[in-house]
Amino acid sequence: MRRLLALVGVTSPTEARFFQVVAVLAAGGAIVYWFVSYETAGTALLGGFTLASGLIGLLLADAGTDWRASAASTRDPDRPLLDERGRLPSPTLAPFAVGVGASIAATSLVFGPAPLLVGALPLAWGALDWLHRSRAEMAALDDGEEGQ
Amino acid sequence: MRRAVPATFALALVAGACVAPAATAEGRQIEALYTAFLVIAALVALVVFGLATFAIVRYRFVPRAAGIEPRQVHGNNLVEVIWTAVPLLIVGGLFAGSLAVLARTEARSAEPVVEIQVEAFRWGWTFSYPDEGVQVSGFGNPGPEIVVPIDRPVRLSLTSADVAHSWFVPRFLFKRDAIPGRTNTFEITVEEPGTYRGQCAEFCGIGHSQMPFGVRAVSEDEYRAWLEQASGDQG
Amino acid sequence: MSASAGLGAPLLVWLTTTDHKRIGILYGVAAFGFFLLGGLLALVMRLELSAPGLQVVDVQTYDQSFTMHGTIMMLLFGTPMVAAFANYFVPLQVGAADMVFPRLNALSFWLFLSGGLIVLSGYLVQGGPADVGWTGYAPLSELPYSTTTGTDLWIVGLALTGVASILGAINFVATIYTRRAPGLSMFRLPMFCWTILVTSLLILFAFPAVTTALALLLLDRRFGATFFVAAEGGDPILWQHLFWFFGHPEVYILALPFFGILSEVIPVFSRKPLFGYRLMVLATILIGVLSMGVWAHHMFTTGAISLPFFTLSSFLIAVPTGIKIFNWLATMIGGRLTFPTPMLFATGFIYLFTIGGITGVIVASAPLDFHFQDTYFVVAHLHNVLVGGSLMGIFAGLYFWFPKITGRALGERLGKAHFWLWTVGFIVTFLPQYQLGAEGMPRRYADYPAELGWTTLNGVSTIGSGLLGLGVLAFLVNVALTLRRPPDQPADPWGGNALEWWTSSPPPAHNFESLPPIRSNRPVYDARRAAEGGGRSGTAGPP
Numbered sequence: 001m002r003r004l005l006a007l008v009g010v011t012s013p014t015e016a017r018f019f020q021v022v023a024v025l026a027a028g029g030a031i032v033y034w035f036v037s038y039e040t041a042g043t044a045l046l047g048g049f050t051l052a053s054g055l056i057g058l059l060l061a062d063a064g065t066d067w068r069a070s071a072a073s074t075r076d077p078d079r080p081l082l083d084e085r086g087r088l089p090s091p092t093l094a095p096f097a098v099g100v101g102a103s104i105a106a107t108s109l110v111f112g113p114a115p116l117l118v119g120a121l122p123l124a125w126g127a128l129d130w131l132h133r134s135r136a137e138m139a140a141l142d143d144g145e146e147g148q
Numbered sequence: 149m150r151r152a153v154p155a156t157f158a159l160a161l162v163a164g165a166c167v168a169p170a171a172t173a174e175g176r177q178i179e180a181l182y183t184a185f186l187v188i189a190a191l192v193a194l195v196v197f198g199l200a201t202f203a204i205v206r207y208r209f210v211p212r213a214a215g216i217e218p219r220q221v222h223g224n225n226l227v228e229v230i231w232t233a234v235p236l237l238i239v240g241g242l243f244a245g246s247l248a249v250l251a252r253t254e255a256r257s258a259e260p261v262v263e264i265q266v267e268a269f270r271w272g273w274t275f276s277y278p279d280e281g282v283q284v285s286g287f288g289n290p291g292p293e294i295v296v297p298i299d300r301p302v303r304l305s306l307t308s309a310d311v312a313h314s315w316f317v318p319r320f321l322f323k324r325d326a327i328p329g330r331t332n333t334f335e336i337t338v339e340e341p342g343t344y345r346g347q348c349a350e351f352c353g354i355g356h357s358q359m360p361f362g363v364r365a366v367s368e369d370e371y372r373a374w375l376e377q378a379s380g381d382q383g
Numbered sequence: 384m385s386a387s388a389g390l391g392a393p394l395l396v397w398l399t400t401t402d403h404k405r406i407g408i409l410y411g412v413a414a415f416g417f418f419l420l421g422g423l424l425a426l427v428m429r430l431e432l433s434a435p436g437l438q439v440v441d442v443q444t445y446d447q448s449f450t451m452h453g454t455i456m457m458l459l460f461g462t463p464m465v466a467a468f469a470n471y472f473v474p475l476q477v478g479a480a481d482m483v484f485p486r487l488n489a490l491s492f493w494l495f496l497s498g499g500l501i502v503l504s505g506y507l508v509q510g511g512p513a514d515v516g517w518t519g520y521a522p523l524s525e526l527p528y529s530t531t532t533g534t535d536l537w538i539v540g541l542a543l544t545g546v547a548s549i550l551g552a553i554n555f556v557a558t559i560y561t562r563r564a565p566g567l568s569m570f571r572l573p574m575f576c577w578t579i580l581v582t583s584l585l586i587l588f589a590f591p592a593v594t595t596a597l598a599l600l601l602l603d604r605r606f607g608a609t610f611f612v613a614a615e616g617g618d619p620i621l622w623q624h625l626f627w628f629f630g631h632p633e634v635y636i637l638a639l640p641f642f643g644i645l646s647e648v649i650p651v652f653s654r655k656p657l658f659g660y661r662l663m664v665l666a667t668i669l670i671g672v673l674s675m676g677v678w679a680h681h682m683f684t685t686g687a688i689s690l691p692f693f694t695l696s697s698f699l700i701a702v703p704t705g706i707k708i709f710n711w712l713a714t715m716i717g718g719r720l721t722f723p724t725p726m727l728f729a730t731g732f733i734y735l736f737t738i739g740g741i742t743g744v745i746v747a748s749a750p751l752d753f754h755f756q757d758t759y760f761v762v763a764h765l766h767n768v769l770v771g772g773s774l775m776g777i778f779a780g781l782y783f784w785f786p787k788i789t790g791r792a793l794g795e796r797l798g799k800a801h802f803w804l805w806t807v808g809f810i811v812t813f814l815p816q817y818q819l820g821a822e823g824m825p826r827r828y829a830d831y832p833a834e835l836g837w838t839t840l841n842g843v844s845t846i847g848s849g850l851l852g853l854g855v856l857a858f859l860v861n862v863a864l865t866l867r868r869p870p871d872q873p874a875d876p877w878g879g880n881a882l883e884w885w886t887s888s889p890p891p892a893h894n895f896e897s898l899p900p901i902r903s904n905r906p907v908y909d910a911r912r913a914a915e916g917g918g919r920s921g922t923a924g925p926p
């Protein structure tokens with residue numbers, strides 16, 4: 001029952017209700033738009049807007065306030081930044097490599113396959129490095145929790 | 149000085165954007181609507197600028213107020229309702245006025261006296277009078293000129309041979325796009341005889357600013373005479 | 384955690400950073416660089432238009448100039464400038480150490496920067512950059528009509544910056560939702576964060592439309608598809624729907640965050656809380672949602688859309704926008720107003736943006752737009768909103784937060800000179816264009832005939848643009864001089880309200896050593912009062 005109330009927005013947290021309200025307004029707009037214009041492209045776009053915001057709203061509402069609690073519980077009111085400092089990632093070249101690599105690769109759409117070969121290298125290296133680092137951090141986090 | 153600034157703004161707004169007098173029946177309605185909008189705009193601007201200037205002048209920090217904290221007001225439901233409701237009423241009125249003028253510009257008479265087909269191309273115009281077998285086409289300056297009778301509904305059907313263009317006659321306060329694969333139909337009723345300059349208003353490439361055309365509005369008799377001669381030339 | 388100091392070269396520090404503050408600075412500097420370029424193009428165009436005839440550039444160059452100017456200003460300057468402010472201040476205002484996804488955040492920036500450079504690289508290829516207007520209307524943007532490779536680069540580059548914006552938006556929403564400090568409920572969130580939340584929503588749901596449109600256009604141009612080719616069964620109107628479904632919200636992406644900045648600046652220099660906080664939140668959400676339903680007011684003259692629907696929906700946006708303006712005025716009234724440069728820009732915003740809002744209602748009326756569409760009236764209106772609005776907001780924010788970012792306050796004398804040059808320059812440049820538009824001068828004209836009487840006002844407008852240029856120069860000199868001084872600013876130089884004023888200027892890498900108790904939407908104000916022994920006052924919002 002509580003879950004149902006949350007899904008329709010009655011007891012959902014503000015974060016969820018924000019998307020729920022947006023979805024309801026968007027749905028209203030889409031319906032009115034269809035009946036005054038019978039125009040498909042715009043109706044589809046407004047429909048997509050409704051569905052996407054509605055879906056996010058429902059998922060957040062369904063999750064209740066657990067996700068909020070879990071975010072907050074790690075934050076000791078006396079030392080609110082305790083967990084935060086631990087999770088700051090160390091400097092890394094990976095995002096730069098992925099971003100620039102992907103962009104160079106994308107110009108293949110204009111210049112043919114050559115840029116793809118150039119861009120793939122940093123892209124692949126960056127992606128691997130990124131994956132590697134986040135794995136290591138996850139593992140460290142798990143260890144930390146077990147240790148507590 | 150501070151007070152002069154808002155006053156200048158308001159004046160610039162009212163005086164600063166006057167349209168040329170409309171030459172068509174439809175354009176006159178648009179012109180009247182625009183005037184109404186401008187009056188309301190000036191009133192709204194005066195209220196906002198007035199309040200802002202009042203705040204600046206009256207509540208400016210003066211040394212003798214140092215250390216005194218102003219009353220910490222967080223809101224006031226009544227005034228917040230007022231400045232939600234009053235703007236709603238205003239735009240409601242503006243909407244009603246717009247609908248009324250739209251009813252005129254979008255109206256199609258049962259039997260228009262003149263029908264003209266317009267095809268825009270890069271960078272010029274072809275106008276044809278299918279019933280009369282007359283065609284006027286041209287590009288560059290001064291461009292083709294069509295002739296229409298005054299006080300009669302003239303129906304134009306607009307399309308494009310290549311990219312989007314827009315048929316715009318400033319003195320008619322009216323434009324409509326010429327889009328490939330579509331035909332846009334509208335009507336004008338010229339009330340004042342004269343020659344009116346038209347131009348392209350949708351960016352269409354490097355010749356965009358170089359495709360003017362003319363619309364000459366004449367009496368019914370002169371119009372007949374022109375048709376006669378034009379069809380003779382082409383026959 | 385390894386310290387960045389070991390990495391040596393400062394360049395590497397910036398290339399490898401995942402610190403939201405550094406990324407914010409990167410965004411800001413890159414965006415401002417693009418702004419200077421876009422401004423230069425604007426001056427070239429204004430010079431060309433100062434008199435009839437072609438004096439400075441040829442028609443093709445003019446067309447490419449307004450295309451690149453519009454593209455740069457909207458997508459390589461405006462949008463990333465929002466990202467700059469949001470990156471720096473959202474984590475600070477919610478009391479977090481960083482964004483939720485710091486590496487993703489860095490990726491957003493690098494994607495944006497490389498995408499932007501790809502757009503600009505059109506200047507290096509034969510045929511030059513895109514020449515299709517920032518709106519890229521099909522079929523003019525199809526291959527037979529726009530033959531330069533620059534247009535393809537424009538498509539690819541913009542698609543990349545779009546992806547960057549979407550990733551950034553996800554990050555902002557997630558940060559606001561999950562990293563708020565204990566006690567900071569949604570209804571105690573600073574207004575700036577609320578506007579970033581709604582802006583992110585717009586980015587999430589509007590950018591996919593233009594990305595789709597760009598992809599389809601590239602398929603048409605490069606791979607023989609015919610989505611927008613009427614003769615082959617495609618639909619040119621579809622481009623306009625997809626583009627403007629993004630394009631109008633984009634305008635609000637460039638407005639809402641600066642509404643947010645005003646809502647931060649005005650209370651501080653009025654020494655009062657923001658008037659009607661909850662109504663402001665509601666107005667922000669309404670503006671956001673409504674702005675998704677007005678796109679075809681750019682298509683009134685196509686004959687392909689519902690005129691009453693889009694007239695009404697566009698009019699309705701004026702109501703929440705008006706609420707904001709009146710709430711700011713009510714914040715000022717009864718306050719104790721001081722006018723350092725940030726407050727000057729905020730006040731100037733109220734005056735100038737109001738004119739832009741009013742002329743927006745004029746062009747939102749379909750029958751009036753039949754006359755004004757694609758004339759200089761629209762050019763004046765859009766610059767009124769963007770130059771008289773967004774840029775005033777950007778400068779208000781820069782002067783307001785510069786001490787926080789750098790530990791140094793920008794000079795007041797140059798700041799005031801900047802403000803007056805900018806305000807007068809705006810009026811002289813753009814108000815005459817309303818008249819030009821009313822007389823029927825179309826936009827995107829490289830040239831106009833002498834006999835139509837448009838020469839004088841165009842000359843005036845060009846002079847005004849010189850004043851705007853001088854204003855920017857004053858700002859740059861101010862920044863250069865200020866950065867040469869040693870940092871001397873305290874944590875809270877203005878007497879601020881939100882959490883960013885709690886920590887040192889500039890903040891340490893992890894942002895906060897401690898946080899004050901948060902019992903209202905003005906935690907720093909409350910703490911200051913408590914320290915003064917004034918007890919708790921001026922709290923707002925539910926417990």
Ligand code: HEM
Binds near residue numbers: 461
């Ligand atoms: C700072 C002074 C500025 C000046 C003097 C200026 C001047 C101009 C000029 C001359 C045009 C071309 C008009 C035409 O031929 O149709 C133009 C177009 C445009 N400007 Fe600006 N501009 C300025 C700032 C900005 C800013 C800050 C923005 C946005 C944030 C902006 C956005 C645009 C857009 C979107 C267009 C339309 C481009 C197109 O037609 O494709 N401008 N501007």
Ligand SMILES: [Cu+2]
Binds near residue numbers: 313348350353357
């Ligand atoms: Cu054209």
Ligand SMILES: [Cu+2]
Binds near residue numbers: 630631677680681
């Ligand atoms: Cu719009």
